[in-house]
Amino acid sequence: MNIFIPSKNRYDTSxxxxxxxxxxxxxxxVVVEPEEYTAYLHQFPNxxxxxxxxxNQGITYVRNYIKKxxxxxxxxxxxxxxxxxxxxxxxxxxxxxxxxxxxxxDCEKMFLSSNIALGSLEYRQFAWSATKDLVVxxxxxxxxxxxxxxxxGMAYRNYVEGKEDRDFAMQVxxxxxxxxxxxxxxxxxxxxGSNKGGLKEIFYDLGKExxxxxxxxxxxxxxxxxxxxxxxxxxxVKIHWxxxxxxxxxxx
Numbered sequence: 001m002n003i004f005i006p007s008k009n010r011y012d013t014s015x016x017x018x019x020x021x022x023x024x025x026x027x028x029x030v031v032v033e034p035e036e037y038t039a040y041l042h043q044f045p046n047x048x049x050x051x052x053x054x055x056n057q058g059i060t061y062v063r064n065y066i067k068k069x070x071x072x073x074x075x076x077x078x079x080x081x082x083x084x085x086x087x088x089x090x091x092x093x094x095x096x097x098x099x100x101x102x103x104x105x106d107c108e109k110m111f112l113s114s115n116i117a118l119g120s121l122e123y124r125q126f127a128w129s130a131t132k133d134l135v136v137x138x139x140x141x142x143x144x145x146x147x148x149x150x151x152x153g154m155a156y157r158n159y160v161e162g163k164e165d166r167d168f169a170m171q172v173x174x175x176x177x178x179x180x181x182x183x184x185x186x187x188x189x190x191x192x193g194s195n196k197g198g199l200k201e202i203f204y205d206l207g208k209e210x211x212x213x214x215x216x217x218x219x220x221x222x223x224x225x226x227x228x229x230x231x232x233x234x235x236x237v238k239i240h241w242x243x244x245x246x247x248x249x250x251x252x
Contacts, residue, residue, distance in 0.1 A: 001105050002070070002078040004050070006031040006062045011039040014083040021046070025101060028081075031066060060164045063156040067146070076149050077112070079104055082142040082189060088121070089186045094128050096186060107185045108145060110134075117150035117177035118169055122186045130183030138241050140169050140179050143187045150177055160219060162212035166239060170220065176246040209235040 005028055007014055020028060026046040033055040041049065052065055063080070070078050088103055089096040104121075110133075111119040120140035122130065144165070154171060156164040169179045213235045217225045226238045 001027075001108060002075050003028040003081060003101070003104065004031055004066050004070075004078055005029070005081045005083050006059070006066065007040065007083040008033060009036065010083050011036060011043045015086045016081065016083050017044055017047070019086075020101065023100065031062060058158070058161055060156045060158040060161045063164060063168075067148075067155065070146075071148055071152060077108065077145065077147050079108075080144045080146060085143060085187050085189045087124075087188045089124060089127065089188075091127050091130065091184050091186060096124060096128050099185075103185045104143075104145075107182050110182060110184075111145050111147070111180065114180065115150075115178060116145070116180045117147045118172045118179040119145040119147075120181050122181045122183040124186045124188040127183050127186035133182065133184050135181040135183060137173050137179055137244075138169070138181065139166050139239070140181060141165055142189055157219075160212050160215045162208055163216050163237065166237075167216065167219070170224075170239070170241075170244055173241070173244045174246060213237045 005016065007017065007030055010017070017030065020026070021044055026048075029048040029050055030040060030044065031050045031052065032040050033052050035055045037049065037051050040047075050066075050069065052062065054061075066078070066080060088099045088101060090099045090103060091097075107119070107121060114134065116134075118140050121143040122135070123141075151172060154168070154175070156168050157171075158164075160167045172179050213227045216237045216239075217227055219225075220239075224240050224243050226240075228236060228238055230236055
């Protein structure tokens with residue numbers, strides 16, 4: 001199981017990295033910017049590291065760096081985790097039981113047996129009420145499984161940075177492949193842009209969500225993407241996942 005954790009400006013606050021260190025789980029690769037490598041290494045000396053070529057290039061750059069790195073290294077599957085994940089859970093019926101990062105191994109086996117190209121754990125707030133084990137052909141966020149054998153050569157698009165994960169899932173579906181969220185395993189994390197580091201200062205605090213939402217509508221069309229404002233004032237897009245047409249669908 002290959003786990004990559006991109007992290008920015010959270011060498012002293014990442015809940016996930018702190019928990020992994022306390023539990024002596026070092027089988028992860030932390031992806032950091034050159035200017036922050038020393039600080040991360042000092043705080044977390046036992047993790048493996050990838051140091052990016054440049055600082056402050058945005059999350060799409062990091063996502064694609066990991067994608068290309070794993071393809072060149074012939075890594076067939078990998079996990080890409082947000083550094084502010086706070087807990088993992090197993091679902092038993094409607095009950096969520098705290099677990100650890102090792103649940104990713106069981107989840108990966110399910111994805112492989114179901115030929116899933118892009119997968120993720122479910123958000124905790126949705127997992128407990130799930131009526132099916134896999135939610136197919138929808139978004140995959142924060143705790144993401146990537147099958148390189150199926151998605152080889154695909155890339156995240158900088159034009160929709162901020163919604164690059166949703167766009168990547170949409171590309172996967174458009175290419176005739178399957179995405180899935182596994183509701184038997186879930187995670188919790190803070191709301192987007194609510195905690196220091198990551199994209200907060202360089203994206204959310206600068207009000208860039210509106211731009212990326214408009215770019216999603218421009219890229220996919222209003223039939224599939226519609227911009228709206230949430231009750232808390234945040235800009236977002238409503239995605240009609242069932243309207244994404246596969247390029248591989250037969251004409252006959």
